[in-house]
Amino acid sequence: MKIFHKLMLASKAKMVLSSIGVLALVLFTSLLVVEATKKEVIIVDNGEEQVVNTHKNTVAELFSEVGIAVGAHDDLSHEEEAPIENGMTIDYKTAKQVTVSIDGKPESFYTTEDTVLAFLKQQDLTFSQYDEVSHEDGAFIEDGMEIDVKQAFDVTVVDGGKELTIPATGGTVEELLEENDIELNNADKVKPALDKKVKKDTTVDIVRVTTETVEKEEAVAFETEKQKDSTLQKGEEKVITQGEDGQVVKKYKITKENGEEVSREIIEEEVTKESKNHVVAIGTKEPVQEADPGLVTLANKSEESQSSGETLTVTASAFTASCSGCSGVTTTGINLKANPDQKVIAVDPNVIPLGTKVWVEGYGEAVAGDTGGAIRGNRIDVHVPNQGAAYDWGVRTVQVKIID
Numbered sequence: 548m549k550i551f552h553k554l555m556l557a558s559k560a561k562m563v564l565s566s567i568g569v570l571a572l573v574l575f576t577s578l579l580v581v582e583a584t585k586k587e588v589i590i591v592d593n594g595e596e597q598v599v600n601t602h603k604n605t606v607a608e609l610f611s612e613v614g615i616a617v618g619a620h621d622d623l624s625h626e627e628e629a630p631i632e633n634g635m636t637i638d639y640k641t642a643k644q645v646t647v648s649i650d651g652k653p654e655s656f657y658t659t660e661d662t663v664l665a666f667l668k669q670q671d672l673t674f675s676q677y678d679e680v681s682h683e684d685g686a687f688i689e690d691g692m693e694i695d696v697k698q699a700f701d702v703t704v705v706d707g708g709k710e711l712t713i714p715a716t717g718g719t720v721e722e723l724l725e726e727n728d729i730e731l732n733n734a735d736k737v738k739p740a741l742d743k744k745v746k747k748d749t750t751v752d753i754v755r756v757t758t759e760t761v762e763k764e765e766a767v768a769f770e771t772e773k774q775k776d777s778t779l780q781k782g783e784e785k786v787i788t789q790g791e792d793g794q795v796v797k798k799y800k801i802t803k804e805n806g807e808e809v810s811r812e813i814i815e816e817e818v819t820k821e822s823k824n825h826v827v828a829i830g831t832k833e834p835v836q837e838a839d840p841g842l843v844t845l846a847n848k849s850e851e852s853q854s855s856g857e858t859l860t861v862t863a864s865a866f867t868a869s870c871s872g873c874s875g876v877t878t879t880g881i882n883l884k885a886n887p888d889q890k891v892i893a894v895d896p897n898v899i900p901l902g903t904k905v906w907v908e909g910y911g912e913a914v915a916g917d918t919g920g921a922i923r924g925n926r927i928d929v930h931v932p933n934q935g936a937a938y939d940w941g942v943r944t945v946q947v948k949i950i951d
Contacts, residue, residue: 584602585600585601585602586600586601586602586631586632586633586634586635587599587600587633587634588600588601588609588631588632588633588634588635588636588637589635589636589637590609590610590613590615590636590637590639591636591637591638591639592615592639593639593640593641597613599612599613601631603631604630604631605627605628605629605630605631606623606625606626606627606628606629606631606637607627607628608631609631609637610627610639615639617639618641618642620642620657620658620659621639621640621641621642621659622638622639622640622642622659623637623638623639624636624637624638624639625637640659641659642657642658642659643657643658643659643688643689643690643691643692644656644657644690644691645657645658645666645688645691645692645693645694646691646692646693646694647670647672647693647694647696648693648694648695648696649696649698650696650697650698653693656670658670658688660688661687661688662684662685662686662687662688663680663682663683663684663685663686663687663688663694664684664685666688667684674696674698675698675699675714677699677714677715677716678696678697678698678699678716679696679697679699679716680694680695680696681693681694681695681696682694697716697717698716699714699715699716700714700715700716700747701713701714701715701747702714702715702723702745702747702749702750702751703749703750703751704723704724704727704729704750704751704753705750705751705752705753706729706753706755707753707754707755707805707806708805708806713727715745717744717745718744718745719741719742719743719744719745720737720739720740720741720742720743720745720749720751721741721742722745723745723751724737724741724751729753731753732755732756732757734756734757734758735753735754735755735756736753736754736756736804737751737752737753737754738751738752738754739751754804754805755804755805755806756802756803756804757802757803757806758800758801758802758803759800759801759803760798760799760800760801760814761798761799761801762796762797762798762799763796763797763799764794764795764796764797764819765794765795765796765797766792766793766794766795767792767793767794767795767818767820767821767822768792768822769790769791769792769793769822769823769824769825770790770822770824770825771790771824771825771826771827772824772825772826772827773826773827773828773829773934773938774787774826774827774828774829774870775828775829775831775866775870775937776828776829776830776831777831777832777919777920777921778830778832778920779828779829779830779831779832780830780832781830781831781832781833781942782830783829783830784827784828784829784830785827785828785830786825786826786827786828787826787827787828788823788824788825788826789823789825790822790823790824790825790826791822791823792822793818793820793821793822793823794818794819794820795816795817795818795819796816796817796819797813797815797816797817798813798814798815798816799811799812799813799814800812800814831864831921832920832921833862833921833923833926856948856949856950857948857949858946858947858948858949859898859899859925859946859947859948859949860925860944860945860946860947861925861926861927861944861945861946861947862925862926862927862942862943862944863892863907863910863926863927863928863929863940863942863943863944863945863947864926864927864928864929864940864941864942865928865929865930865931865936865937865940865941866893866919866928866929866930866931866937867930867931867932867933867934867936867937868883868884868887868930869884869887869932869933869934870934877891877893877916877917878901878916878917878918879901879902879916879917881914881916881917883930887932887933888932889930890910890911890912890913890914890929890930891913891914891915891916891917891929891930892905892907892910892913892914892915892916892917892927892928892929892930893915893916893917893918893919893922893927893928893930894915894917894918894922894927895918895922895923895924895926896915896918898924898925899915899927899947899949900915901915901916901918902914902915902916903915903949903950903951904950904951905947905948905949905950906947906948906950907927907929907945907946907947908945908946908947909943909945910929910945912950913929913930917930927947
């Protein structure tokens with residue numbers, strides 16, 4: 548019995564092992580079938596490849612399975628509803644946020660492009676070669692990147708009278724000129740000042756200042772000197788010395804602004820030839836007239852009667868002691884060169900004795916202190932300080948009052 552029982556147990560054990568083997572075989576076979584029915588898909592996630600075997604039916608289901616969330620601006624090579632096919636490749640790129648600020652006005656964009664140039668082309672953003680962009684065209688796009696753009700504007704530069712139009716994005720006047728190879732001399736004038744900021748309405752005016760030194764030979768005009776001559780009839784003139792111009796060499800410093808002379812300064816002067824005055828004798832001799840009976844009577848009067856305050860009507864001319872060749876000392880010894888303002892008249896002593904004090908109309912109180920070859924009868928000569936005053940006095944009829 549024991550042996551039979553053991554045989555029965557062994558038989559049952561064999562049956563259990565057989566059943567487990569069959570079940571394992573069935574499960575393995577099922578797994579092989581399941582695996583065999585999966586589709587192989589290549590996902591390129593932002594440049595990185597991964598192979599996925601899946602039973603999912605659509606791209607959206609597959610991405611959900613692998614944990615990829617597709618954003619609104621992301622780049623996906625297939626529609627999310629597209630069916631999964633064995634051997635398909637799905638490209639996926641995550642969009643990056645980029646802020647572009649143009650002249651201080653920011654605007655946000657999303658892009659899957661790799662470089663700044665590709666991004667700008669994608670967004671149809673074009674800038675001139677004179678605009679200032681904060682990043683190079685080949686710079687790689689990064690999430691959160693800020694691209695700053697300063698657009699160029701035209702600045703008018705008037706350089707020495709020549710007008711130029713130069714693009715600029717700001718900075719100072721000095722920086723603008725340096726960037727455009729416009730050099731300045733120390734004397735040049737610039738407006739606005741070099742440290743002023745350049746704006747859209749700025750006009751830069753450059754005045755080119757140059758200096759040069761020139762020598763010039765010039766004539767020195769002679770002066771005309773007039774001398775009274777009592778040997779010539781009144782109204783006659785005679786040239787005593789012919790005048791000659793002199794010569795002088797002058798060195799000038801000439802300053803020009805934009806080619807036009809604005810100042811001329813004498814920095815050196817050398818006289819190479821002295822000028823010679825033109826001397827002219829002016830006749831003062833009066834025509835001979837018959838003696839006036841009244842004057843004869845007056846000449847015979849005693850000194851007592853002449854000191855009575857009697858008034859005479861005479862012809863009065865003028866003389867000066869400053870003339871060339873004049874001694875300046877009167878007949879009575881008065882030095883008129885030493886006393887140019889002294890009131891002295893020349894008289895005919897037979898009419899007004901020398902030393903007599905008189906009052907002359909238009910001249911004032913004076914002393915009869917001199918004589919003259921042309922002073923005869925009722926005629927006097929009043930002394931004045933210079934030739935100009937003598938010409939101003941001329942010849943006139945005046946009243947003379949005997950004082951003492």
